[in-house]
Amino acid sequence: MAARRLPCVDTTLQDPLVGQLLDSRYRIEGRIAVGGMATVYRAVDTRLDRVLALKVMHPTLAADASFVERFIREAKSVARLSHPNVVGVFDQGTDGAYVYLAMEYVAGCTLRDVLRERGALQPRAALDILEPVLAALGAAHRAGFVHRDMKPENVLIGDDGRVKVADFGLVRAVDTVTNTTGTVLGTVSYLAPEQIEHGTADTRVDVYACGVVLYEMLTGAKPHSGDSPAQVLYQHLNEDVPAPSAAVPGLAFVLDELVASATARTPEVRPHDAVALLAQLREARAALSEEQLDAVPPQARAAEHGEHDNSEDRTSVIPRAADSRSSRLPAPDGDGGGEGQDALNRTSVLTPPPPAPPARARSGAAGSTRAAARSRWSPPCCWPSASARASGTSTPGSSRRCRRSWRRPRRRPRSAWRRPASTSRTSSASTATPTSAARSWGPIPRRASASGRTTR
Numbered sequence: 001m002a003a004r005r006l007p008c009v010d011t012t013l014q015d016p017l018v019g020q021l022l023d024s025r026y027r028i029e030g031r032i033a034v035g036g037m038a039t040v041y042r043a044v045d046t047r048l049d050r051v052l053a054l055k056v057m058h059p060t061l062a063a064d065a066s067f068v069e070r071f072i073r074e075a076k077s078v079a080r081l082s083h084p085n086v087v088g089v090f091d092q093g094t095d096g097a098y099v100y101l102a103m104e105y106v107a108g109c110t111l112r113d114v115l116r117e118r119g120a121l122q123p124r125a126a127l128d129i130l131e132p133v134l135a136a137l138g139a140a141h142r143a144g145f146v147h148r149d150m151k152p153e154n155v156l157i158g159d160d161g162r163v164k165v166a167d168f169g170l171v172r173a174v175d176t177v178t179n180t181t182g183t184v185l186g187t188v189s190y191l192a193p194e195q196i197e198h199g200t201a202d203t204r205v206d207v208y209a210c211g212v213v214l215y216e217m218l219t220g221a222k223p224h225s226g227d228s229p230a231q232v233l234y235q236h237l238n239e240d241v242p243a244p245s246a247a248v249p250g251l252a253f254v255l256d257e258l259v260a261s262a263t264a265r266t267p268e269v270r271p272h273d274a275v276a277l278l279a280q281l282r283e284a285r286a287a288l289s290e291e292q293l294d295a296v297p298p299q300a301r302a303a304e305h306g307e308h309d310n311s312e313d314r315t316s317v318i319p320r321a322a323d324s325r326s327s328r329l330p331a332p333d334g335d336g337g338g339e340g341q342d343a344l345n346r347t348s349v350l351t352p353p354p355p356a357p358p359a360r361a362r363s364g365a366a367g368s369t370r371a372a373a374r375s376r377w378s379p380p381c382c383w384p385s386a387s388a389r390a391s392g393t394s395t396p397g398s399s400r401r402c403r404r405s406w407r408r409p410r411r412r413p414r415s416a417w418r419r420p421a422s423t424s425r426t427s428s429a430s431t432a433t434p435t436s437a438a439r440s441w442g443p444i445p446r447r448a449s450a451s452g453r454t455t456r
Contacts, residue, residue, distance in 0.1 A: 017041065017056065023095040026054055026102065035153075037061060042105065045090075052090060053106075057099040068099050074145075075101055078168045081143055085136035087156065087166040103166070108159045111152035111213075120220030120248065120299035123255060123292060127285050129155065130214055132163040134281065137210070137274035140168065141203045148201050150209035151190045152216065188229045189222050193237050193265050203273040210277060211241065211262025211270075218255060219247040220299035223263070240265060248297045254284040 017028050018041070026043045032053065033040045038061075043054040061067055072092060079089040091102035111129060114121070121129075133155055137147060147154075147168065154167040186195055192208035194200050215223050223242055224235040241263035245251040262277055264270045271277040285293075 015039075017098070021046070022054065022056075022098060022100060023093050026052075026100070028054060038101075043102075045102070051105050053087075053103045055101040055103060059097050062094075062097060062099045068094070071099065078140075078145060081140060081145070081168065083136050083139040084162070085132040085164055086139065086168060087164045089168065104164075106156040106158050106164055106166075108157050111155035111157060111217075114157065115152055115216065115220065119301045120297035121217045122294055122296060122300070123218065123252065123288065124294055126214060126217035127281060127293075129157070129163055129217065130210065131278065131281060133165055133213075134210060134274045134278040136165040137206050138278055141206070141273040141275065146201055146203055147206050147209075148195075149186055149190075150206050150213065151187050152213060155213075188232050189224065191233070191236060192267070194267055196233050196237055202267075204267045204270045206274060207262050207270050207277050208264075210274065211259050214262065215241060215244055215259050218244040218251065218259075218297065220297070221247065237265075248299065250295065251297070252288055252292045254287050258284045 015031050017039075018030060019028065021027050022043070025045060025047055027046055028041045028043045030042050031039060032042055038055045038057045041054045041056065042051065044051055057068075057071070072094075075089060075092040079092070082088075087106060088104040089101065090104070093100060133150075137150070140147060145168070147165070149167055150165075154165060156164045156166050158164065186201075190209040190212050192201075192205040195205055212223060224232050224239065226232045226235065241259060243256040244259055245253070245256050258280060261280060262270060271280060
């Protein structure tokens with residue numbers, strides 16, 4: 001598959017960084033792309049005289065000291081990751097209000113560009129792209145890192161056909177992946193259910209995102225769609241990813257199984273990491289025939305050149321559910337809230353809504369309903385006769401057979417209890433029918449102990 005070059009670099013002078021020397025080393029020549037978290041520039045390292053990609057965080061995020069500290073610490077760790085399918089990280093630093101990451105520059109295009117031009121891909125092409133992606137993620141997982149933002153925008157296809165995974169500067173270490181304090185970083189269309197509900201992220205969230213990417217390559221569309229991010233999040237939590245063969249008739253069943261395994265809503269059912277998913281992919285590929293691999297899906301189309309708005313594929317910050325699946329996320333409705341499709345594919349930070357007040361055990365309509373039921377109840381002796389019920393002229397409590405009000409029998413006071421006159425205890429006493437002699441309890445005698453106290 002011939003890869004298309006990236007569009008011409010935007011060298012507009014409206015960007016204040018274009019033409020500037022960042023950190024007294026990197027000369028920014030033009031802007032490549034703008035995302036929800038950062039802007040990517042084409043720059044030249046004046047010390048080593050080489051072209052590289054410079055990713056500069058937005059000033060609004062760079063103002064968060066904890067985020068910058070975590071970004072710097074994890075970027076240094078990922079820089080030690082060496083794999084042919086991973087975009088190399090050369091440097092990381094700050095220059096005033098700018099926090100940047102110097103990365104390898106890949107001349108080519110992204111997987112998102114390919115999907116926009118070609119639509120659905122043949123199974124052979126989809127597996128050819130996903131295999132090196134899983135190899136790169138597998139190396140990161142075995143090194144102790146989680147990508148957390150796997151999507152077509154972060155899959156680069158070079159002019160030489162090599163596939164590389166980018167944006168490893170935003171990963172988290174596996175041993176530090178715990179429940180976040182109210183925010184989750186990711187893209188709405190590729191977030192795993194546990195990221196949305198609990199804010200946790202381990203190697204299986206990358207597996208889930210790869211399953212969604214595979215579905216998108218096979219069908220040309222995302223498995224979940226909606227007019228607002230809340231609708232997409234609701235579907236991730238409550239609906240399974242459909243089988244690709246439902247959208248592409250004739251697709252091999254092994255591909256349906258591969259997508260279902262990777263996108264299971266329960267994390268324990270998915271492959272543990274990208275290495276395990278890569279093994280399943282190779283098994284599925286071996287089971288496919290040449291005709292099945294080269295089948296052209298109906299959604300495939302010829303390459304179309306034109307302008308595309310990539311604002312809908314940005315990384316952004318999204319509010320997540322802190323408690324339950326149904327109490328935090330609204331059900332999908334017809335109103336998109338004016339957000340449109342722009343926020344669906346952005347990497348986002350999730351901010352949870354304020355927690356709901358705890359529900360009381362007996363309050364509101366439930367308590368009044370139980371009280372009304374108690375007031376309407378009547379004993380069996382007050383029930384109407386069969387003839388009255390048949391005629392429909394009688395109500396509970398109006399029977400002539402009952403002239404008294406029903407009440408619960410009162411218990412005897414403790415002072416009236418008596419012990420039997422005979423103190424002998426035999427096994428037959430408990431089984432025999434009580435007689436009048438056995439029921440004639442006399443007063444309990446009292447006797448004086450050796451200490452002078454009166455005891456029973």
